[in-house]
Amino acid sequence: MINRLAVFGATGDLxxxxxxxxxxxxxxxxxxxxxxxLTGASREDWTTEQYRQWIADQLDRHGGSCPSGARxxxxxxxxxxxxxxxxxxxxxxAIAGDGPVAVYLALPPAVFPRTVAALHEARLxxxxxxxxxxxxxxxxxxxxxxxxxxxxLVPEQAVFRVDHFLAMTTVQNVLxxxxxxxxxxxxxxxxxxxxxxxxxDETLALEGRAGYYDQVGALKDMLQNHLLxxxxxxxxxxxxxxxxxxxxxxxxxxxxxxxxxxxxxVVHRTRRARYLPGTIGGRDIPAYADEEGVDPHRxxxxxxxxxxxxxxxxxxxxxxxxxxxxxxxxxRMEVAVRFRSVPHLPFGHSGAALPNVLRFTLxxxxxxxxxxxxxxxxxxxxxxxLTARMEPxxxxxxxxxxxxxxxxxxxxxxxxxxxxxxxxxxEPVLSAWEKGLxxxxxxxxxxxGPEPRQWPGAAAVARTCSSVKDVPDETx
Ligand code: NDP
Numbered sequence: 494m495i496n497r498l499a500v501f502g503a504t505g506d507l508x509x510x511x512x513x514x515x516x517x518x519x520x521x522x523x524x525x526x527x528x529x530x531l532t533g534a535s536r537e538d539w540t541t542e543q544y545r546q547w548i549a550d551q552l553d554r555h556g557g558s559c560p561s562g563a564r565x566x567x568x569x570x571x572x573x574x575x576x577x578x579x580x581x582x583x584x585x586x587a588i589a590g591d592g593p594v595a596v597y598l599a600l601p602p603a604v605f606p607r608t609v610a611a612l613h614e615a616r617l618x619x620x621x622x623x624x625x626x627x628x629x630x631x632x633x634x635x636x637x638x639x640x641x642x643x644x645x646l647v648p649e650q651a652v653f654r655v656d657h658f659l660a661m662t663t664v665q666n667v668l669x670x671x672x673x674x675x676x677x678x679x680x681x682x683x684x685x686x687x688x689x690x691x692x693x694d695e696t697l698a699l700e701g702r703a704g705y706y707d708q709v710g711a712l713k714d715m716l717q718n719h720l721l722x723x724x725x726x727x728x729x730x731x732x733x734x735x736x737x738x739x740x741x742x743x744x745x746x747x748x749x750x751x752x753x754x755x756x757x758x759v760v761h762r763t764r765r766a767r768y769l770p771g772t773i774g775g776r777d778i779p780a781y782a783d784e785e786g787v788d789p790h791r792x793x794x795x796x797x798x799x800x801x802x803x804x805x806x807x808x809x810x811x812x813x814x815x816x817x818x819x820x821x822x823x824x825r826m827e828v829a830v831r832f833r834s835v836p837h838l839p840f841g842h843s844g845a846a847l848p849n850v851l852r853f854t855l856x857x858x859x860x861x862x863x864x865x866x867x868x869x870x871x872x873x874x875x876x877x878x879l880t881a882r883m884e885p886x887x888x889x890x891x892x893x894x895x896x897x898x899x900x901x902x903x904x905x906x907x908x909x910x911x912x913x914x915x916x917x918x919x920e921p922v923l924s925a926w927e928k929g930l931x932x933x934x935x936x937x938x939x940x941x942g943p944e945p946r947q948w949p950g951a952a953a954v955a956r957t958c959s960s961v962k963d964v965p966d967e968t969x
Pocket of ligand 1: 536
């Protein structure tokens with residue numbers, strides 16, 4: 494286990510909201526001892542005392558569920574180094590110390606290549622590990638260049654490309670439900686499954702993060718990484734083990750099987766949009782274009798939807814729809830697996846047999862199965878939903894990830910070839926969007942997103958259903 498963690502970007506939102514509470518949770522659970530040292534490095538002109546106070550304040554705000562002893566221990570273990578993460582001398586000062594160090598780049602993604610290049614000169618101790626946040630690179634060429642820089646610095650096993658969705662208990666349970674039970678896997682193919690919706694809709698708007706988000710947008714912020722990783726877990730062949738090689742090989746197979754979209758496909762099977770003024774939960778939200786720090790001419794999307802097909806024996810004929818949007822009416826974070834309708838109904842026509850939908854709800858954690866049953870009147874078919882709520886996770890996702898980094902298990906991080914394969918899926922969309930082939934639609938903040946399209950090819954997109962009652966019945 495590595496006992497030194499150096500965080501660059503140590504005064505940022507990620508550090509405050511996720512990394513510090515995760516460290517406190519690890520400490521509270523007994524995973525971190527007194528020997529653990531945290532170095533916070535950023536460009537602010539702070540002292541260690543100021544930084545410790547900042548940590549205490551952030552843990553009060555975001556880590557309130559952790560015992561105060563654990564929070565105090567994390568603050569006391571910290572030292573602050575003022576450092577430009579692109580300067581080799583500054584980097585060397587921040588990672589100075591005995592033994593290997595885990596270097597966490599909690600930085601804007603545009604800074605990663607310069608920091609990794611500078612780390613070459615900063616003399617990283619043997620056995621050190623590097624953690625990079627998402628998105629990994631800004632496009633395929635950027636990811637390839639970053640992979641080359643990293644390969645010259647440390648072995649692949651020491652590179653942790655973070656996707657914290659993979660460490661979420663509910664996301665892990667997509668695999669748990671599939672592979673620890675007999676009932677699902679025989680049906681887990683295109684013969685039985687018509688569509689899969691992988692959705693991360695949130696009520697949160699920009700929340701002051703224009704500096705990062707306006708450069709990135711929904712496609713690169715959510716679909717290129719988190720939602721494609723979810724697709725991998727839903728669609729992968731059962732791995733021999735959940736060890737890093739087996740798991741990541743099988744995920745790579747899924748990414749390689751995605752049929753790359755042509756420009757025609759992008760026009761007909763993707764959407765992008767941004768929010769207009771509106772109200773969410775009684776809060777007035779300005780138009781995205783008017784949010785502070787946004788360049789309205791950049792045309793950054795706050796809503797992205799992409800429909801994919803997989804060229805594989807198991808999945809040919811199933812549609813996978815990935816969607817994420819900000820400033821929407823309600824939080825809806827789920828994987829909804831929609832089964833095909835039954836081939837024959839011996840019940841006459843009273844009521845409809847709705848397609849079964851299995852939903853993995855990611856926040857809050859749960860599982861729902863929509864079935865059809867016979868109601869109190871003979872031959873009347875009624876919907877029946879079975880819902881299970883799961884225990885809250887023992888460790889937050891970032892706690893699990895940090896533990897994996899410190900103990901050296903990269904299974905839940907993205908391998909270099911996976912990161913490139915994910916960009917290969919997204920590049921045709923980015924390129925057609927940049928050419929203006931897909932219009933930037935608009936939706937009021939607090940709405941369900943852009944209106945369904947009116948042209949005939951939009952049927953599949955419009956079929957995205959918010960509840961089982963909205964699902965068209967194929968048997969009619
Ligand atoms: P912020 O803009 O809040 O923080 C970025 C941090 O990096 C600041 O502390 C900033 O300090 C520092 N920084 C920027 N440039 C340099 C530099 N050259 N040298 C040293 N420090 C520098 O961003 P976030 O914390 O939100 O995001 C960081 C990363 O985490 C991104 O890759 C993002 O995608 C990822 N992430 C964020 C999530 C979140 O909810 N916030 C969730 C999941 C991932 P300064 O004040 O000096 O500019």
